[in-house]
Amino acid sequence: MKAVVNEAYGSPDRLDIRELPTPQPEAGEILIRVHATTVSRTDSCALRAHPFFVRAATGLLRPRRTILGLDFAGTVEALGRGVVKFHEGDRVFGLTPDGYGAHAEYLCLPAEGAVSPMPPGKRFQELVVCEGAWYANTYLERFRLGPGHRILIYGASGAIGTSALQLAKIHGAEVTAVVSPPHLSLARELGADRVIDYTAEDFTALGNCFDFVLDAVGKSSYLQCRPLLKRDGVFAATDLGPCWQNLLLATWSALTGTGRVVFPIPRQDPSFLAFLRERIQAGEFRAVIDREYPLEKIAAAYRYVETEQKAGIVVIAVVEEDNDNGTDKGS
Numbered sequence: 001m002k003a004v005v006n007e008a009y010g011s012p013d014r015l016d017i018r019e020l021p022t023p024q025p026e027a028g029e030i031l032i033r034v035h036a037t038t039v040s041r042t043d044s045c046a047l048r049a050h051p052f053f054v055r056a057a058t059g060l061l062r063p064r065r066t067i068l069g070l071d072f073a074g075t076v077e078a079l080g081r082g083v084v085k086f087h088e089g090d091r092v093f094g095l096t097p098d099g100y101g102a103h104a105e106y107l108c109l110p111a112e113g114a115v116s117p118m119p120p121g122k123r124f125q126e127l128v129v130c131e132g133a134w135y136a137n138t139y140l141e142r143f144r145l146g147p148g149h150r151i152l153i154y155g156a157s158g159a160i161g162t163s164a165l166q167l168a169k170i171h172g173a174e175v176t177a178v179v180s181p182p183h184l185s186l187a188r189e190l191g192a193d194r195v196i197d198y199t200a201e202d203f204t205a206l207g208n209c210f211d212f213v214l215d216a217v218g219k220s221s222y223l224q225c226r227p228l229l230k231r232d233g234v235f236a237a238t239d240l241g242p243c244w245q246n247l248l249l250a251t252w253s254a255l256t257g258t259g260r261v262v263f264p265i266p267r268q269d270p271s272f273l274a275f276l277r278e279r280i281q282a283g284e285f286r287a288v289i290d291r292e293y294p295l296e297k298i299a300a301a302y303r304y305v306e307t308e309q310k311a312g313i314v315v316i317a318v319v320e321e322d323n324d325n326g327t328d329k330g331s
């Protein structure tokens, strides 16, 4: 199989597309032929080992796992012993269990993991949305967001931001989205009740009317957003912030019991996929695809993701000549 291999930390120029043996599923696993995957900010951080401390998880001197890629959509090619949940030919989507392995033509993973049948009528490219949605869901769950809540999402145009916006509407909240001019119409299309252009308007001057503020792109701070929060409002950020302040403030908030700043760590929850699948099928959640690259051009995809300007996701078409019209070809 073709796989994108990185044996040393560094720039996307180090990525090497190689022929490797196709993995074989062990008991309880399925072999998936990957049709589509993404390059995410997480892949990009893992490739460069940035920030440095990620090496504690990924390998101190060189990457322990050499094929990146979290999101996948594809077809079940073979079943390991004892698997009854899937059949050969099923169209599935999900997240790799430990965040590695989807930048390849084939992938083995546990049948009981974060993998779900695709909703009917969808293309593979439209299903590689799990990581952003899963992160966004972690924040909204931590907020206990519900009907009637008012939330401001700063950076509502990225992978997490576009997911958070759609999921917040699904939860019945009133959403204010803060984005740049090219993304104003996107935020409206995704259901934002109010859209603020951060280049033209000071979003921090909207008053203390929000139950929650989510900095979905890690470019703001609690101190900047504090005037927006109601008395018992809560701030969360997707990044550590300058001098790791979001982590420090969240720790301080937890120790003092104010709960004013939170920094939840996402944990994979396979049941979230079933929820997401239903929402996609119901037309309440959709992929926002910025660009699509063939596997051979994955280094260019990384370079684009590194600009920190993508809207939604950057898709890698692993099977290029897909002619995929979203119909089930399997069982």
Ligand SMILES: NC(=O)c1ccc[n+]([C@@H]2O[C@H](COP(=O)([O-])OP(=O)(O)OC[C@H]3O[C@@H](n4cnc5c(N)ncnc54)[C@H](OP(=O)(O)O)[C@@H]3O)[C@@H](O)[C@H]2O)c1
Pocket: 040, 041, 042, 131, 132, 135, 154, 155, 156, 157, 158, 159, 160, 161, 178, 179, 180, 182, 183, 198, 216, 217, 218, 219, 238, 239, 305, 308, 309, 310, 311, 312
């Ligand atoms: N992707 C993931 O699943 C993931 C996982 C873990 C952690 N994270 C972290 O979470 C954060 C968000 O990740 P992401 O993948 O969602 O980001 P992303 O898709 O790369 O976000 C890019 C978007 O943010 C907007 N943006 C850039 N600068 C901005 C600013 N100053 N104010 C408001 N919007 C701005 C960009 O549009 P404009 O420049 O036109 O405004 C662009 O649409 C990152 O810090 C990342 O490291 C991401």
